[in-house]
Amino acid sequence: MCTKRRCGVLIVDSDVVRVECQLRAGELACPSCQVSLAPWGHGRPREVRGDLGARLFVRPRRSRCSGCGVTHMLLPEAIWPRRADAARVIGSGLEIAALGLGHRQVAAHLGRAEGTVRGWIRRFRGQSEDVRRYFTVALVALADDPVMPDPSEGPLSDAVSAIAAAHRAAAMKWASMNTVSRWEFAGRAIDGRVLTCMPSAS
Numbered sequence: 594m595c596t597k598r599r600c601g602v603l604i605v606d607s608d609v610v611r612v613e614c615q616l617r618a619g620e621l622a623c624p625s626c627q628v629s630l631a632p633w634g635h636g637r638p639r640e641v642r643g644d645l646g647a648r649l650f651v652r653p654r655r656s657r658c659s660g661c662g663v664t665h666m667l668l669p670e671a672i673w674p675r676r677a678d679a680a681r682v683i684g685s686g687l688e689i690a691a692l693g694l695g696h697r698q699v700a701a702h703l704g705r706a707e708g709t710v711r712g713w714i715r716r717f718r719g720q721s722e723d724v725r726r727y728f729t730v731a732l733v734a735l736a737d738d739p740v741m742p743d744p745s746e747g748p749l750s751d752a753v754s755a756i757a758a759a760h761r762a763a764a765m766k767w768a769s770m771n772t773v774s775r776w777e778f779a780g781r782a783i784d785g786r787v788l789t790c791m792p793s794a795s
């Protein structure tokens with residue numbers, strides 16, 4: 594288990610200009626202590642694989658909390674920490690796995706290495722109950738008349754369904770959420786920890 598918040602990552606809007614304005618205006622809060630984050634240089638540039646052969650080039654902004662002094666990397670919602678593939682690519686793989694396909698079939702469908710895809714599925718399955726519970730609570734909070742997804746093939750499928758249901762409820766509540774994929778929404782909700790240990794459910 595990783596220690597809570599040691600990673601120092603905050604998932605933010607994919608609009609770089611908007612994030613820069615928010616950062617300079619003190620509108621981004623430290624996830625640990627809620628004090629404003631201030632600009633603190635940049636992280637190393639990185640390249641992330643999107644779908645259909647697309648490449649995303651990202652130079653993440655770094656920030657520092659003026660309260661607790663912890664630095665936080667600001668990652669756009671299109672990517673998750675320590676992943677070479679975009680959130681929606683990994684998410685698509687998890688959705689295919691939720692249909693009951695094995696990692697080899699998912700890897701063939703996405704054009705990714707089998708070992709990579711096996712890792713995604715294993716990690717997600719390992720915390721699928723935490724994910725399901727988190728997004729079920731989010732669904733209840735977001736929807737006026739929440740409709741719970743039916744139990745499905747197993748824990749992995751149930752977790753995928755819970756994310757989809759919470760995203761639908763968020764899109765009903767906020768029109769801007771319609772342009773954000775369910776996996777970007779999920780990453781933003783839990784600091785990109787869709788495949789790593791979830792924030793504690795406090």
Ligand SMILES: [Zn+2]
Nearest residue numbers: 623626658661
């Ligand atoms: Zn802080």
